[in-house]
Amino acid sequence: MSGALLEVDGISVSFDGFKAINNLSFNIDSGELRAIIGPNGAGKTTFMDIITGKTRPDSGKVIWGEENVSLIKKSESDIANMGIGRKFQKPTVFEDQTTRDNLTMALKNKRKPWAVLFYHSNADDRAKVDDIADEIGLSDHLDRRAGDLSHGQKQWLEIGMLLAQEPRLLLVDEPAAGMTVDERNHTVTLLRRAAETRAVVVVEHDMEFIRNLDCKVTVLHEGSVLAEGSLDHVTQNQDVIDVYLGR
Numbered sequence: 001m002s003g004a005l006l007e008v009d010g011i012s013v014s015f016d017g018f019k020a021i022n023n024l025s026f027n028i029d030s031g032e033l034r035a036i037i038g039p040n041g042a043g044k045t046t047f048m049d050i051i052t053g054k055t056r057p058d059s060g061k062v063i064w065g066e067e068n069v070s071l072i073k074k075s076e077s078d079i080a081n082m083g084i085g086r087k088f089q090k091p092t093v094f095e096d097q098t099t100r101d102n103l104t105m106a107l108k109n110k111r112k113p114w115a116v117l118f119y120h121s122n123a124d125d126r127a128k129v130d131d132i133a134d135e136i137g138l139s140d141h142l143d144r145r146a147g148d149l150s151h152g153q154k155q156w157l158e159i160g161m162l163l164a165q166e167p168r169l170l171l172v173d174e175p176a177a178g179m180t181v182d183e184r185n186h187t188v189t190l191l192r193r194a195a196e197t198r199a200v201v202v203v204e205h206d207m208e209f210i211r212n213l214d215c216k217v218t219v220l221h222e223g224s225v226l227a228e229g230s231l232d233h234v235t236q237n238q239d240v241i242d243v244y245l246g247r
């Protein structure tokens with residue numbers, strides 16, 4: 001038995017003979033906020049693809065939850081249903097729907113097509129949508145068309161749509177990209193708040209953003225963990241310095 005929410009143990013995956021992930025091990029606890037950094041091609045995206053079932057590793061284990069369920073043979077939708085949500089870099093909200101409708105449609109248990117088709121929101125769901133809107137800072141934008149929101153607001157809305165699914169682990173890919181400084185600061189607050197009740201893993205290149213997240217950092221390089229610890233700890237590590245300077 002392990003105390004971790006997610007345990008990745010010795011995974012490897014090759015593409016045409018190139019080892020994108022090389023004997024990688026990684027644990028995350030319930031309610032932990034973690035940043036993953038690493039140079040281009042370090043394997044960050046592939047790592048998330050493996051956790052979410054998009055890519056199958058050639059070897060190694062991915063173990064989930066208190067029941068220690070293996071995720072290796074699970075489909076992407078099974079893994080999502082088991083409580084792992086993923087936010088891709090580009091926001092994919094329903095532009096013609098309002099913020100409220102986007103959040104309402106995303107609520108847990110509304111996923112089956114017929115449930116959405118015959119769905120009439122009840123007071124309970126409306127309260128949930130209000131809570132999420134408050135959490136992501138869009139309470140004043142609930143009746144706006146999602147397509148009219150700023151880039152940052154769309155990103156928050158999509159995070160809100162993932163929160164509506166009540167994940168136990170949220171994977172977030174480069175949230176700061178394309179955001180203004182104010183939007184980035186709000187995103188930091190939002191992710192830190194989200195991590196109070198679930199685990200959140202953030203892949204990001206922006207070091208100022210990572211510093212503000214103020215959490216444990218895992219540095220990936222050539223598909224393995226190069227260093228782990230506070231941002232100050234890893235940025236003082238000589239191996240990390242060499243990799244970032246391209247030595």
Ligand SMILES: Nc1ncnc2c1ncn2[C@@H]1O[C@H](COP(=O)(O)OP(=O)(O)OP(=O)(O)O)[C@@H](O)[C@H]1O
Nearest residue numbers: 015016019020038039040041042043044045046047
């Ligand atoms: N489907 C694939 N086929 C072939 N090679 C791939 C595939 N997916 C990833 N790779 C290679 O695996 C390596 C790791 O890629 P990955 O996208 O995981 O890195 P990353 O750390 O996310 O990089 P970035 O910061 O640039 O997004 C890269 O060299 C990439 O070219």
